[in-house]
Amino acid sequence: MNDQQAIIEQGRLIYGRPEALTDAPMHYCPGCTHGIIHRLIAEAIDELGLREKTLMVAPVGCSVLMYYYMNLDSVEAAHGRAPAMATGLKRTQPDKVVFTYQGDGDLASIGAAEILHAANRGENISVFFVNNTVYGMTSGQMAPTTLPGQVTTSTPYGRDVEIHGYPMRMAEIIAGLPGASYVVRRSVYDPRTIRQAKKAILTAFKAQLAGLGLSMVEFLSSCPTNWHLSPADALSYIRDKMVPYFPLGDFKVMDAVAALG
Numbered sequence: 001m002n003d004q005q006a007i008i009e010q011g012r013l014i015y016g017r018p019e020a021l022t023d024a025p026m027h028y029c030p031g032c033t034h035g036i037i038h039r040l041i042a043e044a045i046d047e048l049g050l051r052e053k054t055l056m057v058a059p060v061g062c063s064v065l066m067y068y069y070m071n072l073d074s075v076e077a078a079h080g081r082a083p084a085m086a087t088g089l090k091r092t093q094p095d096k097v098v099f100t101y102q103g104d105g106d107l108a109s110i111g112a113a114e115i116l117h118a119a120n121r122g123e124n125i126s127v128f129f130v131n132n133t134v135y136g137m138t139s140g141q142m143a144p145t146t147l148p149g150q151v152t153t154s155t156p157y158g159r160d161v162e163i164h165g166y167p168m169r170m171a172e173i174i175a176g177l178p179g180a181s182y183v184v185r186r187s188v189y190d191p192r193t194i195r196q197a198k199k200a201i202l203t204a205f206k207a208q209l210a211g212l213g214l215s216m217v218e219f220l221s222s223c224p225t226n227w228h229l230s231p232a233d234a235l236s237y238i239r240d241k242m243v244p245y246f247p248l249g250d251f252k253v254m255d256a257v258a259a260l261g
Contacts, residue, residue, distance in 0.1 A: 018042035020051045022071050031224035031231025034062060036188045037130060037197070038069050041101075044201040045072070048209075054097045055089050057082045059111070061103040062136045080111025083118035086125045097208060099126040105135040108144035108168050115174065115216075122179025122213035126204040129170060129216060131246065132223040140226030144168040147245055152226070167245060171218045175251035181212035183252040187220035187243065189235040196248075206260045215257075220246055 017023065020042035026035045045051050051072065058066045060079035067074055077085040082100035090098040107115050107129050115127065134152055135141040141154040145167045149158040159167075175183040182204055186197040197219060204215035220242045222234035229237060 018046045020045040020054075020071050022069055024068050026065075026069060028062070028065070029223075029225040031222055031229075031234050032062075032136075033188045033219075033221045033235075034065075034130065035069075036194060037128070037219055037221065038066060040188075040194070040198045040201055041099075041128060042070065044198065044205060048202065048205055050097050050205065053095065054099070055086075055093070056099060056101065057086045057089065058101045059106050060137075061106045063101050063103050063106065063130065064137075066101050080106050080109070081114055082106070082111065083114040083123070083125070083127065086127075087118055087121075087123045090123060090125050094124075097126075097205060099128060099205075099208075101128045102130065103136065103143075104129070104131045104133065104145040104170075105141075105143045108170050112144070115170075116177070119174045119177040119180045119214045119216070122181075124208055124211055125214060126208050127214065127216040128201070128204075129218045130221045131170070131218055131242075132221040132226075133167070133242065134223055134226045136223045136226055140223070145170070145246075147241060169246060171216065171246075171251045174214075174216055179213045180216065180252055181254045182207045182215040182257045183218075184216075184250045185218040185220065185246060185248050187238055187248060189220070189222070189238040193248070203257065203260060207254075207257045210256065210260060212254060212256055218246075220248070 028034050056072045056074040059077040059082045086098045086100050133145045142152045146159045171185040184200050186200050187193045200217045207215040224234040
C-alpha cells in the first residue's frame with residue numbers, strides 16, 4: 001500500500017471545499033477564470049479565520065454572480081459604486097473585514113472616481129479587481145482596459161488609440177496615491193500564477209487587518225466567450241497578449257506590509 005492509498009484508507013481529508021464557498025454549481029462561461037479567483041479568495045478567508053467577520057461588496061457585471069458562490073455576508077452595490085459602499089461599511093463597522101470584487105468596466109470606467117478617491121483617502125478596505133479587457137456580461141463591448149487593436153462588439157475594427165485612447169493601467173494609477181498600502185497585479189493562467197495570486201490575496205487581507213489603508217489586487221482574467229477563443233487559447237492570450245501591456249508585479253508595497261510576510 002502506497003502513501004496515497006494509506007491516506008484514503010484512513011479517511012483523512014486532504015483537500016476540500018472552503019467554508020467560505022457555497023456548494024452551488026458555478027455557471028460562468030467555460031474557461032472563465034472568475035471561478036478560480038473566487039476559490040482563492042474563499043481559501044484565504046478560511047485560512048485567516050475571517051468568514052464570520054467578512055463583508056463582501058460586488059456591483060453590476062459578471063462580478064454580481066459572486067453572491068451565489070460565497071458563503072459570506074454581502075451587500076450589492078450599484079454599478080461602479082462598490083468602493084463607496086465598502087467605505088461606509090468599514091467606517092461604521094471597523095471591526096469587520098470588507099472587500100470589493102469588481103470588473104474592469106465597473107472599476108475603471110463608471111466607478112473610476114469611486115476607486116480613485118477611496119484609495120486617495122486611504123480607506124482600509126481590500127479591492128479585488130478582475131481585468132478581462134471587455135464588458136463581459138453585456139456582450140463584450142470595449143472597456144477602459146481593452147488592448148490596442150482588440151476587436152470588441154463596440155470596436156469591430158479594433159481599438160484605435162487615436163480615437164478611443166489608451167488602455168488604463170489601473171494598478172499603476174492606484175499605486176501612485178498616498179492612501180494605498182498594497183497594490184499588485186497577478187493572473188491565474190497557470191499553476192505558478194495561481195499560487196502567486198493566492199499569496200497576494202492573503203497579503204491584501206493582512207494589510208487591512210493591520211489598518212494600513214487600501215489594498216488592491218488586480219487579476220488578469222479570461223473571457224473566452226467575448227474573445228471568441230477556446231478556454232485553452234484564452235489562457236494563452238492572457239500570457240501572450242495581456243501580460244506584455246499589463247505586466248505582472250508589485251506596484252506598491254509599504255514597508256509595513258512587507259513586514260507582514
